[in-house]
Amino acid sequence: MSFSSQKFSRNHAAQYGPHAKKAMAQYQTAATEAAFMYYGSVTGKGPKQSHEYTYGLLEQMWRTRPWLRFPPQLAPVYWT
Secondary structure, three states, X not given: OOHHHHHHHHXXXXXXXXXXXXXXXXXXXXXXXXXXXXXXHHHOOOOOOHHHHHHXXXXXXXXXXXXXXXXXXXXXXXXX
């Protein structure tokens, strides 16, 4: 996900109030950290406890999920 997509998602969530915007920011931060932890564990460059930390991030994302307000999906593009 690009930075402009993340910003767009946060701005969309802000339409539902400051708590929704904060929840989206927390969710995006946890998802980014989880991706870095996964990469580190796969390449062997991450900390030894990266699996436990990743599970903690996934738990945080799961708890944040009910308060998220995602933007609508884009219409599919069919190439002819």
